Amino acid sequence: MNIPNYNDVLVAHERIKPYIHETPVLTCSYLNDLTGAELFFKCENFQKAGAFKVRGASNAVFGLDESKAARGVATHSSGNHALSLSYAAGRRGIPVTVVMPHTAPQAKKDAVIGYGGKIVECEPSTSSREATFEKVLEQTGAEFVHPYNDPRVIAGQATCARELVTQVEKLNAVIAPIGGGGMISGTCLTLKNIAENTEIFAAEPVNADDAARSLKAGYIIADDAPQTVADGLKVPLKELTWHFVSRYVTDILTATEEEIIAAMKLTWQRMKIVIEPSCAVPLATILKNKPVFKGKRVGVIITGGNVDLDTLPWL
Amino acid sequence: MNIPNYNDVLVAHERIKPYIHETPVLTCSYLNDLTGAELFFKCENFQKAGAFKVRGASNAVFGLDESKAARGVATHSSGNHALSLSYAAGRRGIPVTVVMPHTAPQAKKDAVIGYGGKIVECEPSTSSREATFEKVLEQTGAEFVHPYNDPRVIAGQATCARELVTQVEKLNAVIAPIGGGGMISGTCLTLKNIAENTEIFAAEPVNADDAARSLKAGYIIADDAPQTVADGLKVPLKELTWHFVSRYVTDILTATEEEIIAAMKLTWQRMKIVIEPSCAVPLATILKNKPVFKGKRVGVIITGGNVDLDTLPWL
Numbered sequence: 001m002n003i004p005n006y007n008d009v010l011v012a013h014e015r016i017k018p019y020i021h022e023t024p025v026l027t028c029s030y031l032n033d034l035t036g037a038e039l040f041f042k043c044e045n046f047q048k049a050g051a052f053k054v055r056g057a058s059n060a061v062f063g064l065d066e067s068k069a070a071r072g073v074a075t076h077s078s079g080n081h082a083l084s085l086s087y088a089a090g091r092r093g094i095p096v097t098v099v100m101p102h103t104a105p106q107a108k109k110d111a112v113i114g115y116g117g118k119i120v121e122c123e124p125s126t127s128s129r130e131a132t133f134e135k136v137l138e139q140t141g142a143e144f145v146h147p148y149n150d151p152r153v154i155a156g157q158a159t160c161a162r163e164l165v166t167q168v169e170k171l172n173a174v175i176a177p178i179g180g181g182g183m184i185s186g187t188c189l190t191l192k193n194i195a196e197n198t199e200i201f202a203a204e205p206v207n208a209d210d211a212a213r214s215l216k217a218g219y220i221i222a223d224d225a226p227q228t229v230a231d232g233l234k235v236p237l238k239e240l241t242w243h244f245v246s247r248y249v250t251d252i253l254t255a256t257e258e259e260i261i262a263a264m265k266l267t268w269q270r271m272k273i274v275i276e277p278s279c280a281v282p283l284a285t286i287l288k289n290k291p292v293f294k295g296k297r298v299g300v301i302i303t304g305g306n307v308d309l310d311t312l313p314w315l
Numbered sequence: 316m317n318i319p320n321y322n323d324v325l326v327a328h329e330r331i332k333p334y335i336h337e338t339p340v341l342t343c344s345y346l347n348d349l350t351g352a353e354l355f356f357k358c359e360n361f362q363k364a365g366a367f368k369v370r371g372a373s374n375a376v377f378g379l380d381e382s383k384a385a386r387g388v389a390t391h392s393s394g395n396h397a398l399s400l401s402y403a404a405g406r407r408g409i410p411v412t413v414v415m416p417h418t419a420p421q422a423k424k425d426a427v428i429g430y431g432g433k434i435v436e437c438e439p440s441t442s443s444r445e446a447t448f449e450k451v452l453e454q455t456g457a458e459f460v461h462p463y464n465d466p467r468v469i470a471g472q473a474t475c476a477r478e479l480v481t482q483v484e485k486l487n488a489v490i491a492p493i494g495g496g497g498m499i500s501g502t503c504l505t506l507k508n509i510a511e512n513t514e515i516f517a518a519e520p521v522n523a524d525d526a527a528r529s530l531k532a533g534y535i536i537a538d539d540a541p542q543t544v545a546d547g548l549k550v551p552l553k554e555l556t557w558h559f560v561s562r563y564v565t566d567i568l569t570a571t572e573e574e575i576i577a578a579m580k581l582t583w584q585r586m587k588i589v590i591e592p593s594c595a596v597p598l599a600t601i602l603k604n605k606p607v608f609k610g611k612r613v614g615v616i617i618t619g620g621n622v623d624l625d626t627l628p629w630l
Contacts, residue, residue: 024339046587265624274583309584
C-alpha cells in the first residue's frame, strides 16, 4: 500500500495550481447563531468542474509521464470525479473514459460529455460498476484513476485543507462528508502534519452509514447499493482511505434524509449558494449535535455544487 | 428636489460600513467564453438581508437624529426594501412598520418579523396601500423611507459601485437591473464622479419596459401593473431616479421572460449562486446583445438572492 505523505501534498499543490481555483471561504451569521459555533464554509462548489474532486484528478492526470498519458485515463464514478477527470484530461488533451451508473444526474452526464469525456453506463451498484470497468480498462489500456483509493488523488484532495488552514486561523475542527473517504483522507493527511490539534469529523447519511459502522467495528464494512439523496456518498471505504479514517477521524456523525434535505435548503436560502445534497450532510450533523461544536471554530467543506436543478429533493 | 452628491456617498459609506458586507466579485470562465466579454459579478445576493437594498435602508436609518429615530421608520414594500429596512431598524433598535399586501409571500412576511418589523396588511391595490400607509404615518409619526425615490437611499445604493470600482480595475461598463431606478441612480452617481468613462447600462424585462420607453420618450412613463417573473422590477421611475437615468444611462436593454429565466438557471448551474429573477436580466441582455459588450470588462450587479425555493420559474 502506497500511503501518500505531506511532501506529496506540496508537490501536488504546485502541480495543480494552474488548473484549480483557490476557493473562497464564506461565513453566515444566521447559521452561526443557529448552531452556536463559528462556521467557515470552504466553497469547493465554486471549484473548477464544480467540485473538490478536480484537485485529485488533476494531480493524477498531470503527474503521468508522456507515454502513459498518451493512452489516456479511465475511471468509475458516481459523478463529480467523472467530471473532474474529464476536465483535467481535457486540459492536458488526452482521452478519458468514465463508467457511470445510468441513474447519475443528467447534469453530470452532460458535463462529462461537455469536457470531452466518453461515458460507459452500468447499473447503480458497486459490483456492476467494477465489472463494467474491468472491460473498459482491457479495451483502452488507459491509466485507472480511482475516485479515492489512489495516493495521487488523496494527495490532491489534501490541498483543500491546506488552503483552508491558511485562509482561517485557529480552527478547532474541520468537518467534511464521507463516502469513499478521499476528501476526509486528504484532510487528515494535511491537518495531522500542519494543524495537529484540529479535530476531524466526517458526516454521513444514516442511509449509507457504512463508514460510521466501520469506525465502530474497527474494520471496513461495505454496503453494495445504499439509497440516499446524497448521491456522492454511496461508495464504501477502501484500504487507503481506511488507513486515514481509522487513525485520525475523531467521530463520524450521521443525518437522516429529511435532515440532509432541510440543511441543503437552509444553505441555499441563507447563504445563497447552490450546494449538492452530499455537502449538506455536515451542516445537518452539526445542527443535531450542537454541544459537540458549540463555541468552536469549525471548517465545513462544501464539496460540490453539481445539482440537477430540475429535480430538487424538497420539491 | 434634493439630489444627492458624491460627498453624500462618502458619508453614507462610512455610516453603513458596520452594518453591511463588502460583497465579493465573482467571475466565471464559462460565461466569459459564452459572451465574449469579461464579466465581473458583484454579488449583492450575499449582502445582509440578501440584497443591495440594505445599503440605502441603513443609510436612511442610521442618518436619523435621535428624536426622529425614536419615532421609528415606515415604508410600503412587499419585497427586499421591506426586509432591508427591518434589518437596519433592528440593528439600530428602533421601531419599523411595513405596509404589505396580505397576498405577499409568507416567507417575506416571516423575514420582516424575524428582523423585528411590524407588518400592517392592506389590500393588493394602490388605493388601499396608500390609505393604509397614511394611517400608519399618522399613528406612529414614523419617518417614511421610500424604496428608491429618496436621496438617502440613492446615496446608500451608490456605495455598491464604489466598492466595485475598487475591486475591479478598468471597467468599460457596468450593468444593473432597473425597476424604480434606485440601484442605477446610485451607480450613475458614483461612476460619473470617480469613473466617468465607464458606460452605464440598465436591464429591464420586456414585460415591464417602462424605463426603456421613458428614456426613448424623454419623460417618465409609468405602467399600472406590469406582469413579469422579475418581481423586483415592476415599479416605475420617479423624479429623483429619472434625474440620473435620463442624464447618465447609455442604454436600457430588455429581455423576454424566457430569456430571463434561462439566464437565471444558467447562473445557478454555472456559478453555483442563488440569484433572484430580477438579477438575471442583465446577463440575459448581454447574451442577446453580444456585440455591445464584446471584448469589454463589464461589471454586472447581482442585486439579490431572496427567492422562494418552492416555486422556481423553470419548474
